[in-house]
Amino acid sequence: MTTSSARTTLVVDGIGAALFLALCSLYAFVGGWQDVVVVVLFSAALALRRVATGASLAVAWLAACTQMLLLRDLQPADVAVFLVVYATSAHGTRPVRWWGLGSAGAGAVLAALYLAVVQPVADGIPLAGVDVLGRITLGVILFGAALAGLVLAWTVGLLVRTVRGAREQQRRAELDRREREHAEYRYVVEQERSRIARDMHDVVAHSLAVVIAQADGARFAARTRPEAASEALATISGVARDALGDVRLLLGELRHREGAAPQPVLDDLDALVAQVRGAGLDVRRTERGERVPLGAGHQIAVYRIVQEGLTNALRHGDVAAPVSLDLDWDPAGVTVAIRNALGAGDGRDPAEGPPAPRHGIPGMRERAELAGGTFAAESADGSFAVVARIPAQVGA
Known part of the structure; x- marks a missing residue:
């Protein structure tokens, strides 16, 4: 009492x-x-x-x-x-x-x-x-x-x-x-917020990287090659419009329950690679082995890891050097490997991130681990590589 x-x-x-x-x-x-x-x-x-x-x-x-x-x-x-x-x-x-x-x-x-x-x-x-x-x-x-x-x-x-x-x-x-229900609710909300934050980062960072690369190219080609500048501006408009649509979908998920919003799948990798190539990055894609079914969440993880890896190469790597994108399939799943040359004067380990806090590497690692896989990022001999292992799962 x-x-x-x-x-x-x-x-x-x-x-x-x-x-x-x-x-x-x-x-x-x-x-x-x-x-x-x-x-x-x-x-x-x-x-x-x-x-x-x-x-x-x-x-x-x-x-x-x-x-x-x-x-x-x-x-x-x-x-x-x-x-x-x-x-x-x-x-x-x-x-x-x-x-x-x-x-x-x-x-x-x-x-x-x-x-x-x-x-x-x-x-x-x-x-x-x-x-x-x-x-x-x-x-x-x-x-x-x-x-x-x-x-x-x-x-x-x-x-x-x-x-x-x-x-x-x-x-x-x-x-x-x-109290238990409230704790579970807060956990679910936190997980949903983290998922939406990862998607926002992937969409916005990738789109801005493409826009910046195209804008730099248009600025240099404006006087000597007006047609190239016009193409770059068209690419910037298309990428910005797509990014705006993706952001609206994500904002809709913040207001409503998830489920109706479309999510990227493996077939969307072709458009992603073409978009990055249009931004001036020489992406050399190699896919070995026979594809096995992946669940919707696992396909999203593969797509977002590739998207973030190519975005990092475009922002921090040497855009004049080729970037390799390898997808190795086996009955147990797929191994995604992205390798690019470091930018000039960038001797810092990209896996550690710049002085300001970033979310790219942690976001890729979190996506791979949530899918039941593994993730590794390392730099050596002037190059940077990310390797993610996504296990197979019955497609949804």
């Missing part, structure tokens, strides 16, 4: 105990100051019954013993005993709960002895000549009635505690389920 909830509970129980004191005092003032003391002690026990159940049980015992020592009769305030015993099983700790059950038995014994033996003597009824069997019978009846009432109160409290615990477990299970 937190500090604020304990304070609220104490205030509520204090108000209830004050009302109990006000009602029982009407009888206590008639009996005298002794009954007033007993009522005050019982009211204090009621005020503490939920925030300090052990202390409440002790105060209730003090009140009952005080009542018996003062030789007072039964009074309405004695109802507090049942409420405190109930509280020990409903709100107390494990030791307090068993102390409450033990108090029910001990209290029943003391109540029977007090009412059957002590109080009659205090009222002036001598033991001599009293029907012993009748007195014993009365004591047994009083003991049974007190025990039944107190144990019933304790049992009801235990039942309420069990029901409350079951509801709390259900509430926690529901909270855990919601």
Whole structure:
């Protein structure tokens, strides 16, 4: 129980105990100051019954013993005993709960002895000549009635505690389920965002690389070869228009669920290579072996890896040197290898990326690994190579 909830509970129980004191005092003032003391002690026990159940049980015992020592009769305030015993099983700790059950038995014994033996003597009824069997019978009846009432109160409290615990477990299970569903939802959203980010990078980076290469060529050929500049501008317009369409598709996926947007397949590699060649890159494509079926996701992975590899060659490599694109097929899948010469003065390892953070190499590696394959990128002897292995899968 937190500090604020304990304070609220104490205030509520204090108000209830004050009302109990006000009602029982009407009888206590008639009996005298002794009954007033007993009522005050019982009211204090009621005020503490939920925030300090052990202390409440002790105060209730003090009140009952005080009542018996003062030789007072039964009074309405004695109802507090049942409420405190109930509280020990409903709100107390494990030791307090068993102390409450033990108090029910001990209290029943003391109540029977007090009412059957002590109080009659205090009222002036001598033991001599009293029907012993009748007195014993009365004591047994009083003991049974007190025990039944107190144990019933304790049992009801235990039942309420069990029901409350079951509801709390259900509430926690529901909270855990919601947290798990929320975590799964966030994971799915993050995966979708990563996929769309990879597609955006592949589309925009590739298209901009082609546009930049064509724009540079048009700028140099504008004076001497106007027709070449015109062709370059036409290529720039077509590439930019296609890129705009791809970006619109990706933006549509951000607003709606994925599924309707077309995705590239292996047959689109011809158009991709032709586009890069039109940008001035000498791509030498070689395909060996017989193609095996690939799933839609695996075909997308192959296409995007080739696209990013050729884009890196166009942006960072020596565009005057040929670029090799090899697809080696076997029954287990396909191996994609792209090799290009490094640009002049570029002695840095392209696999490490430029000083500013980039997404090309990590994106290719992530695509290959998500398809169940492997990826490697390395530079050596003035050239840079990426090799991806995409396993076979039944086509979708």
